[in-house]
Amino acid sequence: MPSTRSLTALPKVHVHAHLDGSYPRDAVLALARRRGVDLDPERDLPERTGAPGGPGGWRDVWEFFEAYGRVPALVADLDDLAELCGALVAQEAAEGVVYLEPAVEPQLYAPRLGSLRDVTRVVLEAFADAATRHGVEVGALLTVNTDQDEPIAGDLTDVAVEFAGAGVTAFGTAGFEEPSGLHRFAAHAGRARAAGLPVVAHAGQTGGWECVAEAVDVLGATRISHGVRSVENPEFVRRLVESGIVLDVAPVSNVALGIVPDLAAHPAPVLHRAGVGVTLNADDQLWFGRSVTDQYAVARDVWGFSDADLAALAGHGLRVEGMSARTRQVFGAGLAAWLDDA
Template identity: 35%
Template sequence: MSVADLPKVELHLHHEGAAPPAFVRQLAHEKKVDLTGVFDDQGNYKFTDFVNFLRTYEAATAVLQTPEDFGRLTSAVLEECAANGVVYVESFLSPEFCGCGDLAAWREYLHAIQEAADRAETTHGITLRGVVTCIRHEGPEIAKRTALCAAETAGDWVVGFGMGGDEGKGHQGDFAYSFDMAREAGLKLTTHAGEFGGPESVWEAIRDLNVERIGHGVRAIEDPKLVQEIVARDITLEVCPGSNVVLGLYKDFAAHPIQKLRAAGVKVTVSTDDPPFFGTTMRREYDMLAAAHGWDAEVFAEINQTAARAAFCDEDTRATILKRLEAA
C-alpha cells in the first residue's frame, strides 16, 4: 500500500471551497449566474493572490443559494473526499453562506447538509462533522450572529466553532465574545492564524481566544518561543501544505516547515483547505510530502492518529475512526 492509499483524517476543509469547478459551473448554468473571470481557459478557478482568491471564492460560491444546493454540494464534496481515502472530515460551514446568518434558515441548510452527509456515510463510509465558522473580514458584530447559530445548533454534528477570512482585518481578540459564546455552548475552538498574519497572529489566537487547534499556524516556526508555547499547550495545527505553496508562503513542499514543526514536538495534521482552488487532493498532499520530506507510512499513520485525537467529534465517533485507522 502506498502512502496515498492510507485511510485519512482531514480537519481543515472549507465546505464551499471544496466545490468542484464542474459542480459550480453546472449550478451557474441552472441559475443563469454569470461567472465571468472565475475560471481560467482550462476550467480551473483563477486568482492571483490571497485577496483575489477571496474574491474568486465569493463569486464562485454565489451560485449556492438554497438548502438543496448545499445538499448537492455536500454529496459532491464527500464523494471526492472518499475517493481520496478520507474516512473522517471536519468541514468549515458559515451561516453567512447558508441563509445570511438567520437562525431559522441556518437550521434548514444544516438539515440538508446533514441528510447528504448521512447518505454519504452509508454509501462511501465517510463521516462528516461541522465546524461553524465566522468570517473575519466581515467584522465582530456579524461574527456574534454566526456564533449564535453555532451555539443554538451545537451537538453531536455541529462540534466546533472557528474563524476564517482575511487575517489582515482586525485582531483575534476582537472576536472573543463570539468564541466565548461558542465555548459556553460546549463547542471546541479553532481559528485561522499564522498563515498571512505571521507569528503574532498565533500568539493572539492562543492568548485572546484560547483555542484547541489552529488553522495553518505554520509561521509559528519563525518564533522559537511560540513553538514551545504551542507544544506546552498541546495545541494541534491544521496544516495545509499545498495551499501554503500555491498562495506563495513557501516556494515548494521541501521548503514548507511542517517537518520542522513536527520535529520540534508540535502536533501537526494534513489537510487540503480549498482543494480545487489549489489544484490538490489528500492523495496529492501525501505523495508530495513523502517525496519532499521522506515521510513513510509510519509517519502518516502517526499524523492520522494525531488528527483523530484532535478531532472535535464525540468519543464514540473518535473510537470508531481510530479503529479504522488501526485496521489499516
C-alpha cells in the first residue's frame, strides 16, 4: 500500500540552502512592491524547474548565476534583510525542518548596508529571534565565494571566527568554477577549524569527483554541498563512507542546472545505498520552486524509497556538527515517532 505518512511531518534538516536564493517568494515580491521596484515574477524571478534548455529550464549554471543577484539588490537596509531572514525561518518551520543552516554571504550586502560584521550580526539576530518564535534551531554557514571573494576571504574568516558558537555554526566555500584552486583558501579554513567550525565546501557539481577530494584534502571539509559526481569513482565513494563525509545534495537543483539529466538518473540513491551520508536539500528554493519536503517526495515517488528508507535518509542529518545536543535528541525521537505513526 502507498504510504500515507506526511512528508511535511517528517523531521528533517535543511543545510544546503543559500540564504539569498531561499527567501519565500511572497516575501520577496512584497518587498519589491514596498520599495517601488517593478519586479515581474515571470520575467525577473522565474521558477525554472524543468530540464536545461527545455520548458522552464535554465540554459546552464551561468545563466542562473547572472540572475541570482536580483534579489540581494532589492534589500535597501538591514531591516529588510532581517525581515527576509525571519520569513525564511518561518517557511522552513512549516516544512518540518528541525535544524536550518543557511549559507550566508554577508558580502552580498556589505559594504552597501554596513560592514561584513554588521550584516552578519543582523542576520544572526534575525535567525535567533525567528528560531525562538517558530521552534527551529538555526545556525549560519558563513560562506566564501571561491569565484569572487579571494581578496576578502580573510575578512570573512575573521567574522566567522568572531561569531563561532554565537550563531555561526560552520565555515563554507561556494562557487561554480571547478576545480576551484582551493589551496587559496586553505589557511582560512584552517583558522575556522581551529575556532571549532566544521568546513562545508561546494564541490562535485560542475566538476568531478576529484574536486570533492580537493575539498576534503585541502580544506578539511567534513560536509560537501552537492558532491554527486563522487559516484563517478567507486573507490572514492568508499573513502567517503569510511571517513564519514556527508553530502548535502539538492536533486531538483541538479536537474534544473543540468548537472544530471533527470530525477530518475540522480546519483543520490546509489550513494545512499553505498553507505554515504546523504541529506536532501532545496539549494535555492526561490529560483527552483521546490521545497526541502519536495526533495523527499522525489525520493518516495521517483526513487521508490520506503518510509523506513526516508527516515534513514533524513537521519543522516543527525551527523550535522552544528546541531545542539538538545535538537539532536528531539530530532532522533521525532524520526522514531514518525515511523511509529501508522
